[in-house]
Amino acid sequence: MDTKTSQTLDKYAQDKYKYGFVTDIESNRPKKGLDEDIITFISQKKNEPKWMLTWRLDCYKKWLKMSDPQWANLKFPEIDYQDIYYYSAPKGFEEKPKDLSEVDPKLIETYNKLGIPLEEQKVLAGVAVDAVFDSVSVATTYKGELEKLGIVFCSISEAVQKHPELVKKYLGSVIPPGDHSFSALNSAVFTDGSFVYVPENVKCPMELSTYFRINAEETGQFERTLIIADKGSYVSYLEGCTAPQRDTNQLHAANVELIALEDAEIKYSTVQNWYPGDEDGKGGIYNFVTKRGLCKGKNSKISWTQVETGSAITWKYPSCILKGDNSIGEFYSVAITNNFQQADTGTKMTHIGKNTRSKIISKGISLGHSQNTYRGNVSFLRKADKARNYTQCDSLLVGNKCGAHTIPYIDSKNNSAIVEHEASTSKINEGQLYYCRQRGLSHEEAVSLIVNGFCKQVLQELPMEFAVEAQKLVSISLEGSVG
Amino acid sequence: MTFENNFINHSKEYIFLDNDILSNQRKKIFKKIIQKNYDKKNNESLKNITISDLSKFNYFYKPIQEKSQVSLIDDFNYEIKVVNGICKNYEDDNIEIRNLTSLDFKSFLNQDNSNVDDIIIDFNKIFLNSGFFFNIKSNTKLHIRLIHDTSDNFTIFQNNFINFKKKSEVQLEDHFNLTNNSINNINYNISIEEYAVIKHNIFQNFANSNKLYLTSNTVCEKNSSYNQNTYNFSDGFVRNFHHAYLNGEFSNASLYGCFFLKNKNVCSNKTNIIHNAENCVSDQTYKGILNDYSKANYYSNTFVSENAQKTEGYQLSKGILLTDNCSFFSKPELKIFADDVKCSHGSTIGPVDESALYYLRSRGISKNEAMKMIISSFIEEDLQNLDKDIAEKISNNLSDYLNCLVK
Numbered sequence: 011m012d013t014k015t016s017q018t019l020d021k022y023a024q025d026k027y028k029y030g031f032v033t034d035i036e037s038n039r040p041k042k043g044l045d046e047d048i049i050t051f052i053s054q055k056k057n058e059p060k061w062m063l064t065w066r067l068d069c070y071k072k073w074l075k076m077s078d079p080q081w082a083n084l085k086f087p088e089i090d091y092q093d094i095y096y097y098s099a100p101k102g103f104e105e106k107p108k109d110l111s112e113v114d115p116k117l118i119e120t121y122n123k124l125g126i127p128l129e130e131q132k133v134l135a136g137v138a139v140d141a142v143f144d145s146v147s148v149a150t151t152y153k154g155e156l157e158k159l160g161i162v163f164c165s166i167s168e169a170v171q172k173h174p175e176l177v178k179k180y181l182g183s184v185i186p187p188g189d190h191s192f193s194a195l196n197s198a199v200f201t202d203g204s205f206v207y208v209p210e211n212v213k214c215p216m217e218l219s220t221y222f223r224i225n226a227e228e229t230g231q232f233e234r235t236l237i238i239a240d241k242g243s244y245v246s247y248l249e250g251c252t253a254p255q256r257d258t259n260q261l262h263a264a265n266v267e268l269i270a271l272e273d274a275e276i277k278y279s280t281v282q283n284w285y286p287g288d289e290d291g292k293g294g295i296y297n298f299v300t301k302r303g304l305c306k307g308k309n310s311k312i313s314w315t316q317v318e319t320g321s322a323i324t325w326k327y328p329s330c331i332l333k334g335d336n337s338i339g340e341f342y343s344v345a346i347t348n349n350f351q352q353a354d355t356g357t358k359m360t361h362i363g364k365n366t367r368s369k370i371i372s373k374g375i376s377l378g379h380s381q382n383t384y385r386g387n388v389s390f391l392r393k394a395d396k397a398r399n400y401t402q403c404d405s406l407l408v409g410n411k412c413g414a415h416t417i418p419y420i421d422s423k424n425n426s427a428i429v430e431h432e433a434s435t436s437k438i439n440e441g442q443l444y445y446c447r448q449r450g451l452s453h454e455e456a457v458s459l460i461v462n463g464f465c466k467q468v469l470q471e472l473p474m475e476f477a478v479e480a481q482k483l484v485s486i487s488l489e490g491s492v493g
Numbered sequence: 494m495t496f497e498n499n500f501i502n503h504s505k506e507y508i509f510l511d512n513d514i515l516s517n518q519r520k521k522i523f524k525k526i527i528q529k530n531y532d533k534k535n536n537e538s539l540k541n542i543t544i545s546d547l548s549k550f551n552y553f554y555k556p557i558q559e560k561s562q563v564s565l566i567d568d569f570n571y572e573i574k575v576v577n578g579i580c581k582n583y584e585d586d587n588i589e590i591r592n593l594t595s596l597d598f599k600s601f602l603n604q605d606n607s608n609v610d611d612i613i614i615d616f617n618k619i620f621l622n623s624g625f626f627f628n629i630k631s632n633t634k635l636h637i638r639l640i641h642d643t644s645d646n647f648t649i650f651q652n653n654f655i656n657f658k659k660k661s662e663v664q665l666e667d668h669f670n671l672t673n674n675s676i677n678n679i680n681y682n683i684s685i686e687e688y689a690v691i692k693h694n695i696f697q698n699f700a701n702s703n704k705l706y707l708t709s710n711t712v713c714e715k716n717s718s719y720n721q722n723t724y725n726f727s728d729g730f731v732r733n734f735h736h737a738y739l740n741g742e743f744s745n746a747s748l749y750g751c752f753f754l755k756n757k758n759v760c761s762n763k764t765n766i767i768h769n770a771e772n773c774v775s776d777q778t779y780k781g782i783l784n785d786y787s788k789a790n791y792y793s794n795t796f797v798s799e800n801a802q803k804t805e806g807y808q809l810s811k812g813i814l815l816t817d818n819c820s821f822f823s824k825p826e827l828k829i830f831a832d833d834v835k836c837s838h839g840s841t842i843g844p845v846d847e848s849a850l851y852y853l854r855s856r857g858i859s860k861n862e863a864m865k866m867i868i869s870s871f872i873e874e875d876l877q878n879l880d881k882d883i884a885e886k887i888s889n890n891l892s893d894y895l896n897c898l899v900k
Binding site: 080081392405407408409410411412413414415416417418419420421422423424425426427428429430431432433434435436437 | 535799802812814815816817818819820821822823824825826827828829830831832833834835836837838839840841842843844
């Protein structure tokens with residue numbers, strides 16, 4: 011620790027009582043805005059060791075010097091970082107709706123369409139539920155089974171306490187905090203997220219999901235997920251809110267880091283359906299997510315699958331760094347934008363090792379007044395002998411007020427590497443539409459069917475239950491915009 | 494001399510001498526460049542350009558008019574020699590040629606490239622020292638050879654206007670005859686009126702010490718057609734940036750290019766087609782072969798505006814890397830705001846096809862010969878649409894290139 015940071019630490023150690031926020035946090039949120047006090051507060055609230063606080067403060071200092079990345083094809087007002095709560099303790103029961111009748115009926119309707127059971131609906135809608143909730147016990151039984159195999163699956167705050175050596179080693183190793191301003195911000199203020207460690211040669215028998223954990227504790231706006239797959243292991247991880255969360259104009263800046271060691275495989279699936287704002291483009295989530303996987307060992311594999319239907323703004327590039335020889339990176343994405351949503355999403359495949367392979371399938375669908383951009387970067391470094399990439403990105407436009415954009419960056423420095431990229435943009439095929447209509451489907455149903463077919467290549471990569479939900483979600487996203 | 498000194502000494506010379514509006518505009522541009530400090534990361538126009546070439550260069554220019562000439566090979570066949578940016582004023586039933594004068598101030602200011610953040614164009618605006626007007630009259634059918642002659646050490650900042658009137662049918666050829674240490678910053682403004690059909694072949698082959706920054710902005714009216722072919726065999730640095738605006742219905746534009754690089758050659762390419770009207774077709778295809786330590790990039794962009802329905806826009810980029818030390822960067826962009834469109838892009842970068850090589854080798858063809866065959870077949874299809882003499886010239890240059898390649 012350098013002298014400067016220790017001085018800062020000393021200062022806060024002395025100041026702590028002066029501000030007095032430690033005493034009354036149980037009932038109150040900390041004040042709005044971001045400064046070193048808030049970071050110290052978060053760290054203390056999480057009962058973190060000193061090294062973690064130092065790391066956070068370092069990241070904060072880095073963030074102060076940075077400005078937000080401007081290159082994305084997105085338009086939004088400048089984010090006022092001082093107008094945000096950085097720690098929101100679980101809300102008191104009095105703030106929550108008492109039962110489902112107090113919840114927005116539109117929301118309930120969507121839940122019903124997705125086929126989510128009533129009890130789960132309550133949790134998702136934030137209804138105060140007592141501890142007698144089925145999936146809590148379900149979660150604990152699973153937890154026991156996982157522990158037997160030696161798999162660690164807990165919140166990141168818990169991991170900081172219980173597995174500091176792993177967290178210390180890997181946190182920030184794939185996404186350096188200084189990478190860009192959102193990663194620095196997240197590193198400084200992250201409040202929760204998941205931690206997964208799969209030991210050597212263990213194949214995780216079930217799909218791990220944040221869903222169960224959210225039941226127990228609410229995740230913050232700044233999630234941090236760290237997944238480590240040790241040699242020869244396999245894990246499939248599902249992330250997401252499978253149903254919309256009603257939030258207004260919030261900033262989400264999550265960081266997700268995956269590390270696959272030799273012969274390990276990580277499959278990461280996301281269905282993102284945050285609140286997209288209303289029909290006029292008011293409200294909605296600003297979703298600035300950094301996801302990056304490192305294929306560290308030989309023969310490792312990381313596969314990203316995402317279905318993006320929500321958020322007012324999506325800024326998300328799940329990437330793979332293919333460092334180990336023979337490693338594989340995959341990216342499957344469906345992004346649907348409607349009304350005034352804007353999405354700038356894609357991937358980055360960096361080939362470093364020999365015989366590395368990557369595959370990108372991206373499907374974008376724009377409706378209403380939305381803007382949908384695919385942005386992908388494929389680069390072959392000098393030593394990436396015999397590396398291969400195949401990219402396909404297709405866009406579908408419905409209506410003439412929306413835009414679909416494709417911006418790939420392709421960089422090759424190796425003469426035995428092969429990169430292939432193809433993209434197409436078109437509208438819904440009139441012939442197909444006519445065929446469906448002729449067979450008695452309504453216009454809306456027909457469009458939904460065709461769009462689902464258009465996305466199939468990606469949806470089939472999702473785990474079974476997720477795929478069914480995603481398919482319904484696609485239909486819901488199209489509603490009201492076709493006709 | 495530094496950019497600042499060049500600006501102080503040379504930004505008020507030649508054509509638009511002591512024009513206040515212009516000097517104010519130039520000052521603004523100068524400030525912008527200084528403030529941004531050649532921010533390479535966020536500016537595509539600077540990709541692969543050595544910054545010191547811009548921030549420090551020896552400005553040298555003297556107008557010489559004697560050698561420039563217009564010669565008629567036959568009634569419809571013109572050869573125009575542009576010496577150090579100056580051409581001979583000439584007019585007949587088919588064509589009007591004249592140098593840019595201070596009276597052309599308005600057309601100079603009105604050229605619409607303000608939306609493009611291009612430092613090379615900014616330099617062209619600041620240091621402009623030459624330029625010409627071509628006016629090709631309606632209903633003519635011409636073949637024009639344009640030879641750019643630049644003497645040693647000259648820095649040419651040239652802005653040209655070419656206007657193809659209605660129903661003209663022209664084949665325009667650009668040849669660059671550069672000597673040593675010259676800098677050529679040439680900006681074309683081409684306007685194509687209704688029903689005109691234009692073929693534009695650009696041929697670049699010059700020595701290592703020269704630099705060529707060629708930019709073109711083409712505006713196509715209703716039912717017109719523009720077809721550009723660029724061939725780059727140069728040892729010197731080349732930047733080809735070509736933009737086309739399809740403003741009239743049923744117009745089409747195609748921008749093709751091939752580059753052949755070796756040693757430490759560098760080239761930077763960009764094509765950009767903007768669809769502003771319905772029923773237009775565009776095509777952008779660039780192919781490159783890179784050897785030794787060469788470096789290239791290709792940006793392509795199709796922009797379809799909201800009202801440009803029934804658009805067809807295609808892009809293709811293909812690169813062959815022959816060694817591990819060369820690099821190729823491509824960024825094929827699509828920006829689409831209309832729904833009834835067919836747009837696509839494809840991009841490949843890789844080595845020479847192993848199986849094709851094996852096929853030829855197994856039939857008793859030596860490795861060198863096989864390589865030559867595969868590489869020449871790579872661009873062969875593009876040569877078929879060209880006139881015989883230019884196709885021949887390209888084939889000759891290609892075989893020279895291939896002979897160097899296989900030592």
